[in-house]
Amino acid sequence: MEMNGSQRIEAPREVVYAALNNDDVLRKCIPGCESIEKVSETEMNAKVTLRVGPVKAKFDGKVTLSDLDPPNGYTISGEGSGGMVGFAKGGAKVDLVPDGEATILNYTVAAEIGGKIAQLGSRLIDGTAKKLAGEFFSRFSEIVGPQPQPVDLPTEDANAGKGWFGRLRSSS
């Protein structure tokens, strides 16, 4: 699965880059992240709980930072196993482009999943991945810059989040 997007962050590039390297910031931004433990400057161990459709899994994984090019960007990759439920590995290439006082963050994600999540969740994976990426960057923007302002984030249906009943009502 591949996915890309952009996010405008109201902070200078250096601040954004530093935050992207801060394990505490990452812990707060990664959806479902329970803990991140820094092993070295570029390696971390993470525990993440992920829910795809009906399957919920706790992933034990490694996060690695590579292609470090401050303050232009880096590649963040992760690999985790949720036991029988499955496994996931993937990476995101992040490019930071200055835009006046702010920064445009471009990302390209490639991910591979296996096991029960892939079987049961196949038709839910893409949507879930977009949602998770969206959550990550909106939290990141909140922490790093004052006002989040999505540029090209995959937008969901205006009724999303209202639930089945809510959607029914709002369309009437």
Added chain:
Amino acid sequence: MNDQTKIDQDRAERTEKLQGMGCKRKRVEDIRFTQGKGSYVDDLKLPGMLFGDFVRSPHAHARIKSIDTSRAKALPGVVAVLTAADLKPLGLHYMPTLAGDVQAVLAEEKVLFQNQEVAFVIAEDRYIASDATELVDVDYEALPCIVDPFRSMDEDAPILREDIQDKMEGAHGPRKHPNHIFEWQIGDKDATDKVFAEADVTIKEMLVDHRTHPSPLETCQSVASFDKVKGELTLWGTFQAPHVIRTVVSLISGLPEHKIHVIAPDIGGGFGNKVGAYAGYVCSVVGSIVLGVPVKWVEDRMENLSTTSFARDYHMTTELAATKDGKIQGMRVHVLADHGAFDACADPSKWPAGFMNICTGSYDIPTAHLVVDGVYTNKASGGVAYRCSFRVTEAVFAIERAVELLAEKLGMDAAELRIKNFIKPEQFPYKSALGWEYDSGDYHTAMKKAMDTVGYKELRAEQAKKREAFKRGETREIMGIGISFFTEIVGAGPSKNCDILGVAMFDSAEIRIHPTGSVIARMGTKSQGQGHETTYAQIIATEIGIPADDIMIEEGNTDTAPYGLGTYGSRSTPVAGAATAVSARKIKAKAQMIAAHMLEVHEGDLEWDVDRFRVKGLPEKFKTMKEIAWASYNAPPPNMEPGLEAVNYYEPPNMTYPFGAYFCVMDIDVDTGVAKTRRFYALDDCGTRINPMVIEGQVHGGLTEAFACAMGQEIRYDEHGNVMGASFMDFFLPTAVETPHWETDHTVTPSPHHPIGAKGVGESPHVGGVPCFSNAVNDAYAFLGAGHIQMPHDAWRLWQVGEKLGLHA
């Protein structure tokens, strides 16, 4: 009313009371099924019973670096966790397959398909067992996997089966590559090549009969209970062939066969899924032997769809050679068979590709050559006959699609081309180019009746008009007419060519008449919904004149039932049905001797009259079977042993060859790809018809499963070996909403070698139905130059066809 009329009327009344062959007797088993009173494996609750569940691999191909069961064992309620390391000392980490290969019970060094069994957790209840599977820590090293069977024999392909890596002589001859299983050839290659080289017209197409699954509503399950004191094992399970399971359990466990009691209770559908032996059976047995208490194993839906016995996955390069005027001269087929990680096909042992050599179909094709290559891939094993005799759906799909492609190339009508090439009634028994001897058939009559009933000419005229209208842009709907004229080969089989692991494929019936004239009959087969309790009783009723309602049919308990090879491949009526008739005739012969003694006449002076023997010329002097039954125990003739029972082990002299003519009319919206079946007509000829209502039910079920396979059902894998069709969210199981209306019809051409002339029928509609649907879809798009469209034909794929043809502009 004259005397003769009176006699006829009396005879008709007595015949009706019997509810014998030919009558629409209501299914006796439905009394309990419709009240929810059936008794299935999962209904069994034994004191102290534990529950097992599998730890399964998330990877398609990986090396197991370590397995740590300590966290699982620490969970309260968990009693034991089995791994390959526990089974290895017992020699049970691998088990033999029906195809001469071995299959991992629990993975030892590597896992070879996603969801493969790695460990078996046994706990006090099913929920704890399931929770504990998540606490077994398995460290995997992922390996590159093979999903596309066409890459299996690449030079740089990863070697899947390291356990047999150096064994280049397989169960069916030499292997060409470590991932190759067998090459099976039949027919005259040189003669066939020559026919093709000289032919006026040839066609060649890759026809894929995709991977799917029998998906019975009740999944596979077992309960094992080992009595340590007696040293006896009782195994209840979803077994289509309980006796074979007992023999296999005896061979692999070392327990003597008489100390193993295998019981198959009510079974909720099999369709081939419940023929093989599975890891769950073995693990429940081992668990019970080790722990001394009963252990139950019940598959969930994902496990069923993704691990126990898929069907099909045949990639058939099919060629026909013909004269300009449409006489087929030769057929050449190469099959690449994807068998998954282990060769666990359930075929008679000498037939690695089943009866694929029935692929010349209903046609007099003088020359043919067939090659089948079986290969390993990182997918679940199986290759069972899903509602068909062994690989017969594949064979019929190949010939019935190929004939359509040839008709298209010749510019000939597809029905006319078939009729031109049919085996003629006078050619039976007909020896086919690939070795079978067809017992009987009258294809021309069946085809004519079908064409007249559906109004074939009018349909073609309507189609021509619709096509013109489509071209003019007046409609977005296209019309397809699907034809299939199939010949099945069922009732395995004669011992000269059919055995399973050396056990000849006879079947059996043991009939015992009680003194009061009621009957118990025990069979070597096992119903999974076919209605055996109803139909076997009808055969006996007609043969010995005792009402079917007074006859109890019992199957599935190896302690009481005579040895038989079970129910699959439509073999129950052709083999055990024959045994029933022969056994009944033995009883009738003894009854005649008893009646002669009672009436003080010579046996030859008696004649049979529905339910009694009477003295020829003296109709008022007779003895009914009921009277004879009493006498057989209490006043037999001098020197005759008392009692009235008989057993027959029937070795069929040949298979039976049911056939049929199917027509499907379909309308497809090219913009949405939604296909609507407007009409489906199925004419079946299964020889003598025992119960027309049961036959109709069988035909409805088989057609529905054919519809499923052709129109959407599929077990698909992504490039990483993730199985994508393993839940009913993705796997198409038609309900009453999607299922078309079925019209059924018949002709009757009895089998000359079967005691009552009957052939199998339960699988014909599936075998004939799949190509009929696919031909309808292909026929609809043919005038747009679509070429062969592969199954399954769901709306998404048909929409893609329209997209490729530029119809959506």
